[in-house]
Amino acid sequence: MSSFSTSVSPLPPLTDHHIVVGCGSACLDFLAAVASYPKPDEKIRSTNFKVQGGGNAGNAFTCAARLGLKPRLITKVANDSQGKGILNELQADGVDTSYIVVSEEGNSPFTYIIVDNQTRTRTCIHTPGDPPMVPEDLTESNLFSALGGARLVYFDARLHETALVIGEEAKRRGIPILLDAEKKREGLDSLLNLSSYVVCSMAFPQAFTNAPSIATALVSMLLKLPNIKFAIVTLGEEGCIMLERNLTEDLPYEEIEVDDLLEKLKQKKDNNAIAPTCISSSAFMLRAKGIGTIGGRLLVGMAEKIPSSELVDTTGAGDAFIGAVLYAICENMPPEKMLPFAAQVAAIACRALGARTGLPYHGDLRLASFLR
Ligand SMILES: Nc1ncnc2c1ncn2[C@@H]1O[C@H](COP(=O)(O)OP(=O)(O)O)[C@@H](O)[C@H]1O
Ligand SMILES: *[C@@H]1O[C@H](CO)[C@@H](O)[C@H](O)[C@H]1NC(C)=O
Ligand SMILES: *[C@@H]1O[C@H](CO)[C@@H](O)[C@H](O)[C@H]1NC(C)=O
Ligand SMILES: *[C@@H]1O[C@H](CO)[C@@H](O)[C@H](O)[C@H]1NC(C)=O
Ligand SMILES: *[C@@H]1O[C@H](CO)[C@@H](O)[C@H](O)[C@H]1NC(C)=O
Numbered sequence: 001m002s003s004f005s006t007s008v009s010p011l012p013p014l015t016d017h018h019i020v021v022g023c024g025s026a027c028l029d030f031l032a033a034v035a036s037y038p039k040p041d042e043k044i045r046s047t048n049f050k051v052q053g054g055g056n057a058g059n060a061f062t063c064a065a066r067l068g069l070k071p072r073l074i075t076k077v078a079n080d081s082q083g084k085g086i087l088n089e090l091q092a093d094g095v096d097t098s099y100i101v102v103s104e105e106g107n108s109p110f111t112y113i114i115v116d117n118q119t120r121t122r123t124c125i126h127t128p129g130d131p132p133m134v135p136e137d138l139t140e141s142n143l144f145s146a147l148g149g150a151r152l153v154y155f156d157a158r159l160h161e162t163a164l165v166i167g168e169e170a171k172r173r174g175i176p177i178l179l180d181a182e183k184k185r186e187g188l189d190s191l192l193n194l195s196s197y198v199v200c201s202m203a204f205p206q207a208f209t210n211a212p213s214i215a216t217a218l219v220s221m222l223l224k225l226p227n228i229k230f231a232i233v234t235l236g237e238e239g240c241i242m243l244e245r246n247l248t249e250d251l252p253y254e255e256i257e258v259d260d261l262l263e264k265l266k267q268k269k270d271n272n273a274i275a276p277t278c279i280s281s282s283a284f285m286l287r288a289k290g291i292g293t294i295g296g297r298l299l300v301g302m303a304e305k306i307p308s309s310e311l312v313d314t315t316g317a318g319d320a321f322i323g324a325v326l327y328a329i330c331e332n333m334p335p336e337k338m339l340p341f342a343a344q345v346a347a348i349a350c351r352a353l354g355a356r357t358g359l360p361y362h363g364d365l366r367l368a369s370f371l372r
Contacts (some may be wrong), residue, residue: 016133017152018069018330019069019072020064020070020150020153020154020326021072021152022057022154023073023155023161023162024075024159025075025109026053026054026077026109027059027129028053028054028108028109029052029054031050031354032046032111032115033049033115033117033313034046034047036117037114037119048353050357052354053089053318053356054111054113054354054355055109056180057073057158057324059355060156064346065093065289066323066359066361066362067323067345069327070094072097072098073090073096073097074159074166075133075149076098076102076103076133076137076159077160079104079105082108087102099142100139101137105132107129108129109128111124111126112124114125115353125181135162137338138162143165143169144169146166150170153175153176154180155177155178155180160186160187160191167195170194176195176197176229179192180198180319181204185202194226195228196227197231198225198228198230199227199321200232200233200234201234201318202235207292208291213259215259216258216289218231218287218360220288220291220292222245222296229241229370230335234312234317239276239303240321240343241300242301243286243294243299244298244299246297251283253285255284257286258298259288261286261298262298264281265281266300273302273305276300276301276339276342276344277299277301278302279299280336283297293361299336302338303343311350312351312352312358313350315345316349316356317350319355320359321346323345323359325342345359348360359372
């Protein structure tokens, strides 16, 4: 037993609103840690290895389940040994796999991941599952049953045709959607348009909007996507930036340049802090030059400063972060608490090889101060 497990949870009990439904990638990861990345034709040995479930949706939902949510995952695997392993592992972690489609033929999706200890990078080679999931794989009765009682829906923008069918039904039922926007993909624009919350990679906001900076790109995203309540950009060890929309009419009349506001917030950062913290502005009319103006506030979240000796593998850091954000939304956590909590969950996950090995459980004492 790890020293972190405890029979008496020090944390507040969970509310009832904990069913989340997701559609996206669940695969098998073949991880090899190497001292330094090989050159073409070179033969080297791994320093550590792991075969483990992966995929953005599979990882984010494993995180959410360990934190205490009840995730239902919609995806497709094949009836091969990998597929069976993927299902077993998800079930063992508390993810409801009863809506996962198992195809008789074909192959389950898998990924080779090389974790380079020298450059601290993780290089991925992904082979998609075949045959791919199509909306016809999900019957209407399964769709309705999956969404029954759901508090939140999550997409990683894979299997976009099926995700769109689920998203449109979620919208009809008033269930909010969180989207992981990593890069431009087919179908992503329609999913973004349905979403209430979006968590983006560092490059995405500017790729999506052509705006000159991250902050102006966030303003542009919220202007283009009227349903979005907040957008977060994760920046690895640099933490994250969040723009939360505010529709209140009586915001301070004077407009603020969003780039300037971000600079001001960054200057307030405590650079000696080890644990994740968050700095937030009050709500303003935020202006992005040449783009437009939006009512909202900006938050800057810090990542944990992980000692180099403890940083093992950042594979799945973003998925861990999102799993924690799903939990925070279900628990109605204010953003000032959500960002440090999500950063802490992600930092714990970075201390073990693979996307899932280090993911913490609800009773983990390392989370206690973030959940109070
Ligand atoms: N090296 C790191 N040290 C501390 N925290 C990290 C590190 N890498 C990632 N994180 C945490 O995980 C979050 C998501 O990481 P990021 O690398 O942006 O996502 P992705 O895994 O999708 O590329 C970050 O906002 C941060 O809180
Ligand atoms: C990883 O790199 C660090 C130095 O950055 C070194 O001390 C450590 O021994 C390396 N570990 C492996 C398994 O190669
Ligand atoms: C999967 O394969 C097993 C044999 O390995 C077979 O018994 C089972 O019916 C198959 N299931 C599906 C859904 O094809
Ligand atoms: C986005 O959603 C709105 C309704 O919220 C709809 O009117 C509009 O057509 C959609 N746009 C796209 C590009 O899907
Ligand atoms: C919007 O801003 C006003 C003024 O700062 C604040 O009172 C209100 O709680 C904010 N609403 C949201 C949804 O953030």
